[in-house]
Each structure stands twice: as C-alpha cells, then as structure tokens.
Amino acid sequence: MGIVIDAPxxxxxxxxxxxxxxxxxxxxxxxxLKSMLPSHVAGGFWxxxxxxxxxxxxxxLDTTIALEDETGQLxxxxxxxxxxxxxxxxxxxxIAHNLLEMDVLIxxxxxxxxxxxxxxxxxxxxxxxxxxxxxxxxxxRKQSDDANDHKNSGMIFCANVSHPDQVENTSExxxxxxxxxxxxxxxxxxxxxxxxxxxVNGLVIDSELSKYIRNKYYxxxxxQRSFLHDHLLEGLNTKLAAGIISETINIADAIKASNLTTSxxxxxxxxxxxxxxxTMGMNVSFLLIRLDQLMKLALKLxxxxxxxxxxxxxxxxxxxxxAKLLEVKQTINRLDQENDIQHMHPERLETMFQELADxxx
Numbered sequence: 001m002g003i004v005i006d007a008p009x010x011x012x013x014x015x016x017x018x019x020x021x022x023x024x025x026x027x028x029x030x031x032x033l034k035s036m037l038p039s040h041v042a043g044g045f046w047x048x049x050x051x052x053x054x055x056x057x058x059x060x061l062d063t064t065i066a067l068e069d070e071t072g073q074l075x076x077x078x079x080x081x082x083x084x085x086x087x088x089x090x091x092x093x094x095i096a097h098n099l100l101e102m103d104v105l106i107x108x109x110x111x112x113x114x115x116x117x118x119x120x121x122x123x124x125x126x127x128x129x130x131x132x133x134x135x136x137x138x139x140x141r142k143q144s145d146d147a148n149d150h151k152n153s154g155m156i157f158c159a160n161v162s163h164p165d166q167v168e169n170t171s172e173x174x175x176x177x178x179x180x181x182x183x184x185x186x187x188x189x190x191x192x193x194x195x196x197x198x199x200v201n202g203l204v205i206d207s208e209l210s211k212y213i214r215n216k217y218y219x220x221x222x223x224q225r226s227f228l229h230d231h232l233l234e235g236l237n238t239k240l241a242a243g244i245i246s247e248t249i250n251i252a253d254a255i256k257a258s259n260l261t262t263s264x265x266x267x268x269x270x271x272x273x274x275x276x277x278x279t280m281g282m283n284v285s286f287l288l289i290r291l292d293q294l295m296k297l298a299l300k301l302x303x304x305x306x307x308x309x310x311x312x313x314x315x316x317x318x319x320x321x322x323a324k325l326l327e328v329k330q331t332i333n334r335l336d337q338e339n340d341i342q343h344m345h346p347e348r349l350e351t352m353f354q355e356l357a358d359x360x361x
Contacts, residue, residue, distance in 0.1 A: 012035070012102060012104070012122060013122075014035075014102060014103060014104045014120045014121065014122040015033070015035060015104050015120075017104075017120050018033050018104040018105075018106055018118075018120040019033070021106055021118055021120065022106050025106070025108055029108055029109050029110050030053065030056070030057050030108075030109050031106060031107060031108045031109070032049070032050050032053050032106075032107050033104055033105070033106055033107075034047070034049075034104065034105045034106075034107060035102065035103075035104050036099055036100065036101055036102060036103045036104070036105065037101060038101055040090075040094065040099070040101075041094050041099045041100060041101060041103075045090055045091035045094055046085060046086075046087060046090070047085055047086040047090045048083070048084060048085040049084050049085050049086065049107075050084075051084050054081075054084040057109055058079065058081065058084070059079065059081060059112070059113070060081055061081050062078065062079060062080055062081050062082075062235065062237055063079050063081075063113060064076050064077070064078060064079070064113065064235075065077050065078075065079040065086065065113050065114065065115065066111075066113060066114040066115070067089075067093050067114075067115050067117050068110075068114060068115070068116045068117065069093075069097065069117055069119070070117075070118060070119070074114075075089060075092060075093040075096070076089050077089030077090050077093065078201065078235055080238075087201065087202060087203065088201055088202055088234075088235070093117075097119060099119070100121075100122065100123070101122075102122035103119060103120065103121055103122050104119075104120040104122070105117055105118070105119055105120070106118040106119075106120070184199075185197065185199070187221065187225060187226050187227050190221075193214075193215060193218045196214075196218045196221075198214070198217070198227075198229065198245065199227075200229060200232060200236065200238055200241040201234065201235060201236065201238070201241075203238055205238050205241060205242050208238060208239060208242035209242055209245060209246060210246075213245070213246050213249050216249045216252070216253070217245055217248075217249055220248070220249065220252055223286075224283065224286060226283065228245075228248070228282060228283040228284065229241065229244070229245060229281075229282060229283075230283070231281040231282075231283065232244070232280060232281040232282060233280050233281050236280065236281075244277050244280065244282055245282075247273065247277070248274070248277060248282065248284060248287070251270045251273060251274060251287065252287060254266070254270065255270065255287065255290060255291060255294070258294065260298070260301060262298075264295075264298055264299075264302065267291065267294060267295050267298060268295075270291055271288065271291050271292070271295065274287055274288050274291065275288065
C-alpha cells in the first residue's frame with residue numbers, strides 16, 4: 001500500500017478540498033499535496049517535491065517525469081534527483097494550466113515515472129466537483145491500468161516506515177548555490193565577468209566552479225565571443241557539465257604551457273578528451289584545431305629527430321667501413337712490395353723443393 005504524504009497543514013479552502021480529493025484516490029499509489037508559491041508559477045518555475053516522498057519513491061538519478069492532467073494530456077518534465085524537484089518542462093505545465101499562487105495540486109504517482117496531477121483552484125470552488133467526477137468516472141479504470149503497468153514493470157511501491165513525517169520542500173531545499181536563471185542571456189549582453197553567468201538546462205551553475213576556473217572560462221568564452229557550453233546535451237547532469245567546463249580550462253591551460261619537451265602521449269590524451277566533450281555539445285573546436293597543429297609540429301619534430309639519429313648512425317657505419325677499406329688497401333700494398341715472391345711461379349718452387357730433397361748428402 002502506498003503511503004500518503006501531504007504538504008504542511010494549510011487552512012485554505014482549496015487545501016481542504018484537495019484533501020477530500022486525495023482521500024478518494026487509490027491508496028495503492030503514493031500521493032502528496034503541493035500548495036503553489038510564487039516561485040512555482042512565475043519567475044524561476046522550479047517545483048521542489050517533498051524530500052521524504054522522493055527518498056521513498058522517486059528515481060535516484062535525473063530522469064524524465066511525465067505529468068498527466070485531468071484530461072489525459074501528458075507533459076514531460078526534468079526531475080533532478082539531487083535537488084528533489086522538477087525543472088525543465090514544469091514551466092510549460094504551469095503556464096498551460098494557468099496555475100496561480102495558492103492553487104493546490106495533488107500529485108498521484110501512478111507509474112514509476114508518471115504523476116497524475118489534479119488541480120484545485122484557490123479561486124474556483126467548483127473545481128472540486130470536476131475532480132471528483134473525474135475520479136468516479138475514469139479513476140477506477142486508470143488505476144487498474146496503472147496497477148497492471150506496475151506489475152509488468154516489476155515496480156512495487158513500498159516503504160520501511162509506516163508513518164513518515166510530513167515533509168515539504170521549500171525554497172531553502174534548493175539553496176545550494178545552483179539556482180534557476182530568470183532570463184535567457186546571449187553572450188552579446190555580457191559586458192564583463194561580473195554579469196557572466198554559466199547557465200545549463202536553465203540552471204546557473206557558477207557555484208559548481210572555482211573562482212579561478214570561472215574567470216578563465218570567461219576569458220575563453222570571450223576569445224570565441226560565445227558561451228562554449230551553449231549546445232551541451234539537454235538534460236546533462238549539472239556536475240558533469242561543470243566537470244566538462246573545468247577540464248576544458250585545464251586542457252586549455254596545459255596547451256598554453258606546452259613546449260617541445262611535452263610528452264606526445266599528453267597531447268593525444270588531450271585530443272581524445274576534447275573530442276569526447278565535442279560529442280556532448282561543448283564548443284572546443286578551436287582548441288582541437290590548435291592541438292592538431294601542435295601535434296603535427298610535434299610529429300615533424302619527432303620525425304626530424306628520428307631522421308637525424310638514423311643519419312648519424314649511417315655516418316658512423318660509413319666511417320667504420322672507410323677505416324676497414326683503408327686497412328685492406330694497406331694490406332694489399334704491403335703484399336705487393338714482396339717482389340721476390342711475386343715473380344716466382346708455384347711450379348718452379350715445387351721443382352726446387354723436390355730437387356733439394358733428393359740431393360745427395
């Protein structure tokens with residue numbers, strides 16, 4: 001049986017009506033209530049979810065979560081596991097449904113990655129009737145289908161506590177330095193490092209980088225007159241994005257500090273790393289071009305050293321051969337000087353040998 005987790009007590013009529021609707025939902029799937037605050041329906045459009053609920057039922061990694069409204073329309077949102085909330089896509093859902101401050105939403109987790117959302121308007125008392133009618137006419141069939149989906153996927157909602165505390169995310173739950181960007185800023189609007197912001201998937205991630213890395217990244221972006229991270233893959237984890245930016249700066253610094261004694265293996269590693277970043281959407285083409293030029297020069301230098309070494313070795317061999325040739329020529333000259341041997345015939349020497357041997361004593 002799913003555990004019902006509510007928002008903190010609220011005395012508004014909308015909240016009380018939402019409680020009544022929630023009571024009519026199948027307890028097989030967990031639910032929670034969420035009263036809309038200004039940050040939910042305007043400005044940042046960030047929706048924090050109850051941490052206790054997320055710890056019990058939500059995925060441990062960032063993923064796409066579908067929101068199904070009372071008409072069956074689906075809206076995809078980005079769930080950030082570490083922040084326990086919905087980011088990209090929530091703005092579209094909020095605007096599409098004209099959500100206002102003090103409206104109360106009922107989130108019913110009918111599938112591992114899908115909420116059915118019931119909206120209770122703070123200014124429309126007849127909204128409860130519509131929600132209840134929907135529950136009576138269509139709820140049983142949908143909940144049965146959802147139950148089958150859970151069985152087929154092997155997912156079972158359970159918890160190791162029977163009465164969890166009622167916990168609700170507030171704005172403080174997202175106060176870790178990362179925040180939503182209030183507007184889209186082009187690089188042309190950046191006038192200095194003071195108003196330079198690194199935005200990934202609508203989140204300002206400057207706090208994930210050291211001051212040195214951030215300043216160096218600003219300089220690198222200025223050199224290309226653009227945000228190098230503008231086309232990073234959508235939904236990329238913010239820590240991974242920050243890691244890519246940080247390592248890009250490290251490699252750029254290493255390239256600047258390289259010289260003819262830099263190991264070719266290091267150049268190859270930098271090249272492979274930057275190419276991997278490029279496949280993830282990071283604009284590092286100018287670094288790859290510079291690195292390719294350096295690698296070609298390094299290759300030419302390596303070949304020059306190899307050729308020089310080989311030529312020196314060949315020169316040593318030639319010198320040794322010339323010395324041997326001189327020795328041979330000297331031997332020939334020495335032998336040529338033995339004239340008495342030169343003018344004797346071998347047969348004559350044999351005759352003389354035999355005559356001497358046979359001579360009388």
